[in-house]
Structures are given as structure tokens and as C-alpha cells.
Amino acid sequence: MPSAFKKALDSGKFVVTCEAAPSKGTNLENMKHHIELLKDKVDGMNVTDHQSSVMRYPSLGGALLVKEMGGEPILQMTCRDRNRLALQADLLFASSRGIHNVLCLTGDSVMLGDHKQAKPVFDLDSCQLVAVIRTLEKGKDMAGNDLDGGVKFCAGAIVTPEANPIEPQLIKFEKKVDAGAEFIQTQAVYDMDNLKKFMEYARQFPGKILAGVILLTSAPMARFMNKNVAGVNVPQNLIDEMASAPKGGAISKGIEIAGRMIRQIKEEKICDGVHIMAIGKEEKVIDIMAAAGL
Amino acid sequence: MIRSITQQKPMEEIERLLEGMGRVFIMGCGTCVTLTHTGGIPEVEAMRGALSEKGKVVTGTTVVPVACDNLTREILKDIQSGIKQSDALLIMTCAFGVQTIAHQIGKLVIPALNTMFIGKETAFGEFNEVCTQCGTCIIGETGGICPVTACHKGLVNGPCGGTNNGKCEIDSNKDCAWTAIYNRLKALGRIDSMRKYQKPRNHLGEPNPGKFRIPTV
Numbered sequence: 001m002p003s004a005f006k007k008a009l010d011s012g013k014f015v016v017t018c019e020a021a022p023s024k025g026t027n028l029e030n031m032k033h034h035i036e037l038l039k040d041k042v043d044g045m046n047v048t049d050h051q052s053s054v055m056r057y058p059s060l061g062g063a064l065l066v067k068e069m070g071g072e073p074i075l076q077m078t079c080r081d082r083n084r085l086a087l088q089a090d091l092l093f094a095s096s097r098g099i100h101n102v103l104c105l106t107g108d109s110v111m112l113g114d115h116k117q118a119k120p121v122f123d124l125d126s127c128q129l130v131a132v133i134r135t136l137e138k139g140k141d142m143a144g145n146d147l148d149g150g151v152k153f154c155a156g157a158i159v160t161p162e163a164n165p166i167e168p169q170l171i172k173f174e175k176k177v178d179a180g181a182e183f184i185q186t187q188a189v190y191d192m193d194n195l196k197k198f199m200e201y202a203r204q205f206p207g208k209i210l211a212g213v214i215l216l217t218s219a220p221m222a223r224f225m226n227k228n229v230a231g232v233n234v235p236q237n238l239i240d241e242m243a244s245a246p247k248g249g250a251i252s253k254g255i256e257i258a259g260r261m262i263r264q265i266k267e268e269k270i271c272d273g274v275h276i277m278a279i280g281k282e283e284k285v286i287d288i289m290a291a292a293g294l
Numbered sequence: 295m296i297r298s299i300t301q302q303k304p305m306e307e308i309e310r311l312l313e314g315m316g317r318v319f320i321m322g323c324g325t326c327v328t329l330t331h332t333g334g335i336p337e338v339e340a341m342r343g344a345l346s347e348k349g350k351v352v353t354g355t356t357v358v359p360v361a362c363d364n365l366t367r368e369i370l371k372d373i374q375s376g377i378k379q380s381d382a383l384l385i386m387t388c389a390f391g392v393q394t395i396a397h398q399i400g401k402l403v404i405p406a407l408n409t410m411f412i413g414k415e416t417a418f419g420e421f422n423e424v425c426t427q428c429g430t431c432i433i434g435e436t437g438g439i440c441p442v443t444a445c446h447k448g449l450v451n452g453p454c455g456g457t458n459n460g461k462c463e464i465d466s467n468k469d470c471a472w473t474a475i476y477n478r479l480k481a482l483g484r485i486d487s488m489r490k491y492q493k494p495r496n497h498l499g500e501p502n503p504g505k506f507r508i509p510t511v
Contacts, residue, residue, distance in 0.1 A: 174489065
């Protein structure tokens with residue numbers, strides 16, 4: 001029985017996913033508020049896994065919460081903190097509790113987060129994690145032992161369409177698809193011509209592609225991403241547009257830009273859907289979708 | 295040539311390790327730490343000065359030729375009195391030297407340096423970590439560049455999303471291993487080997503701690 005998210009991907013509709021970031025601590029009210037607000041508006045909610053290597057409530061717990069509240073969770077799993085025993089065990093747990101969508105990621109370096117002295121794991125990489133999911137689905141673990149009760153997942157991965165150099169990134173993208181990734185959520189792309197160029201290439205391969213859209217909240221935030229986030233390039237004209245917003249109106253301008261991009265991606269059928277990242281401002285996803293005419 | 299790359303510990307840590315020990319013998323090494331200016335004659339002299347200022351009695355200093363060599367025992371015989379008078383030996387060598395000396399002399403040893411990595415001199419005065427002795431070498435398929443070592447995350451199937459203009463997400467001074475591998479394979483016309491799926495690594499090459507005995511002929 002395919003997951004609701006998988007059905008949405010296969011239906012040919014324009015798919016929309018967003019993020020739900022677990023809290024630092026056990027107070028889940030804010031996350032619950034976002035889930036309540038968005039669960040019926042989107043096709044899936046990614047639950048981030050210690051995003052930016054900052055220790056938080058676990059993605060597995062957050063995904064369970066989305067499920068319990070009637071939403072469709074996409075469990076983000078990084079290879080940073082768990083070895084192959086722990087990753088397989090968590091996949092068994094997820095499947096047993098009705099979480100059937102997984103986004104496989106390498107994970108940021110622990111040095112970028114708040115526990116810089118932690119031991120990084122990276123026993124597996126993102127391609128291998130996708131492959132492990134397909135192995136578990138055949139009723140075997142990585143060691144070839146039989147599983148008593150299987151799993152079923154819709155597995156996905158990510159790509160950075162504006163990475164520099166791009167060729168090694170594309171080779172890895174192809175390996176992820178070969179390993180069995182059914183959907184790809186991209187890093188944010190602001191230059192629609194670059195996105196189109198990437199999609200001309202990516203369309204040769206199976207798998208649905210959801211374009212990443214990060215809400216711009218101010219001109220300095222856009223400049224900060226250009227300087228500090230690998231593979232993200234906000235063009236100068238968009239920075240200028242953000243800067244032109246009246247005082248207190250930067251968020252509205254960011255919503256307008258995100259909405260405009262999503263509308264173009266949908267109308268020109270550039271991608272199969274979008275993955276909206278409104279980092280810390282999840283309630284704005286509703287406004288972005290409205291601005292996009294969704 | 296491979297070299298043991300070291301860095302001096304913060305003085306506060308050295309002082310803490312030497313707490314309660316008034317008489318100290320300082321030892322350096324004429325090999326790697328002399329090259330990297332962390333435990334040669336000038337550094338040992340500077341340490342003598344620093345410890346004297348802190349009120350320690352430095353009972354003697356020496357810079358042995360190769361601290362990790364078993365002959366160090368013989369060399370130290372000549373300077374036994376200074377060592378005997380000391381409460382501890384402050385060793386300004388890599389951990390190989392510190393452990394050799396600890397094994398040979400019945401004295402408490404305190405390392406003054408942290409051993410960072412075994413480095414290969416890749417350009418004059420520049421050292422890079424190129425091998426971590428994992429026991430399951432895969433560089434036959436990566437153009438002779440080890441991603442297990444040269445990639446911060448040890449990734450074997452290609453770069454992560456943090457790769458940035460050929461540099462690593464943790465440090466813009468460090469090269470992205472996978473950009474280097476790609477460039478090397480491209481120059482060799484062997485990009486296909488990068489397309490090959492690499493299975494999860496075998497971490498059982500030589501279980502820690504490594505041990506080897508030359509087979510008897």
C-alpha cells in the first residue's frame with residue numbers, strides 16, 4: 001500500500017511539501033501549531049533531523065507527531081549521527097509506526113552545529129542509505145539476515161542544482177536515482193533559467209523532482225545565504241527587490257517572490273512540485289501558497 | 295616523506311598537567327617536531343623560559359634525534375642525572391615519541407603537544423592528511439586520492455551538498471576531496487569509475503588496536 005505522499009507523486013498533480021522543525025526540548029506546541037496549520041494544505045511534511053547539526057527533538061519523534069495529528073510525514077534521516085545498525089533499526093521503527101516516506105541525507109558536519117566536539121559517524125552515505133531502504137524492503141537486513149516483518153518506504157534524496165563544480169554533484173544525483181530514490185527535493189534555486197537547465201538534464205531519469213524554495217526574509221538574509229550556504233545563489237535582482245521593500249514589508253516581499261517562483265514552476269511545468277522551506281516561519285507557507293495560486 | 299604533525303597544547307593545560315611538580319625535565323625531538331617548529335631546540339628553550347617564569351625548576355633539556363626510535367633509551371643514559379632529579383618529563387614530541395620514552399624510562403611523562411595527524415608533505419612546508427590507514431584501500435577507483443581521509447565525512451560515493459567552489463563546508467582552506475577526485479579522473483578519462491556505486495565501507499580492515507608481526511621466513 002503506497003503512502004499518501006507516494007500516491008500524490010504518482011498522481012501527476014503539482015506536489016507541495018514543507019518542513020516541520022522539531023523543537024529544542026520537549027515543548028512541542030510550536031511544532032504542533034505548524035502541523036495543525038499545514039497538514040491538510042500540503043502533500044507531505046519533512047521533519048528535519050538535527051537541522052544544521054543542532055541537537056533537537058528527534059526527527060523520528062517529530063514524524064510520529066505529524067502522523068498522529070493526521071498529517072503525512074517525510075522522515076529526514078542523515079548519516080551523521082547513527083551507524084548502520086541504528087539507521088536500520090530506526091527504519092524498522094518508522095515503518096512499524098506508519099511512517100513510510102524517508103528523505104536520505106548525508107547531514108551537515110557536526111562542526112556547523114552546537115555540539116562541535118561530537119564524534120561524526122557517516123558510516124553510510126546518502127546513496128547507500130537509499131540502497132539500504134530497498135534492501136530492507138526485500139525482507140533482508142544489510143548483513144543478509146531475514147527480517148521478521150518487512151518495511152515499505154517511499155525513498156527520496158536531495159540534489160544541489162547550482163553546486164560548483166556541478167558535474168560531481170550530478171554524478172551523485174544519478175547514483176541516488178540508481179540506488180532507488182523515487183523523489184528528489186532540491187536545494188533552493190532562485191534563478192529559474194538555472195533550474196530549467198538542471199531539469200532538462202534531470203528529466204532523463206526516473207523520479208519526481210520537487211524544487212526547493214527558501215523564503216527570503218530580508219536582503220541581508222539573502223546576502224548571508226550567498227556567503228554562507230553552499231550551492232545557494234540569490235541573484236542580485238532579487239536582493240535588490242528585497243531591499244526595495246518598505247520598512248516592515250520584507251517578509252511580504254519574500255512571500256511575493258516565493259509565490260511568483262512557485263507559480264512559474266507550476267505553470268511552465270518546470271518541476272513536479274515544490275518543497276517550501278520557510279525556516280522558522282512555517283506559518284508563512286500558507287501565504288506563500290496563496291501567493292502562488294495554490 | 296610522512297611526518298607526525300603536532301601542535302603545542304595551551305599553556306594553561308600544560309600548567310595543569312604539571313601541577314604539584316616543581317622539577318621538570320624537557321625533551322624535544324630532532325625529526326618531525328623540529329621541522330614543524332613545535333619541539334626543536336628553539337621551542338624547547340622557549341619552554342624552559344616559560345616554565346622557569348612560572349617558578350618551575352628545569353632540571354635539564356635535551357633534543358633527541360628521533361624520539362620514536364628505540365635507540366632513544368641509549369641516548370638518554372648520558373643525561374640520566376637531570377632526568378632523575380625531575381618530578382616529570384615534559385615531552386615536546388609527537389605521541390609516538392612520548393609513548394616510546396614513557397616505555398623506556400620509569401618516569402611520569404607529560405605531553406606538551408597534541409598529535410594532529412600523520413601528514414604528507416604535499417608542497418614545501420605544507421602537509422596534508424592523505425591516508426588514515428583504514429586497512430581497506432579503495433583509491434584504485436578514486437584516481438589515487440583517498441576520500442575516506444580527504445573528505446571530511448569520509449564519503450565514498452561523491453560529494454555532499456556542502457561542497458563549495460571546490461572547497462570543504464568546514465573550512466574554505468581545505469579542498470573538497472570529490473572535486474579533486476573528479477578533476478583527476480576527468481584528466482585520466484576515467485570518470486566512469488566515479489559513477490560506480492561504492493558499497494558501505496568495511497570498517498573491519500584491522501580492528502583497533504592494529505598489530506603486526508613480520509612473518510618468520
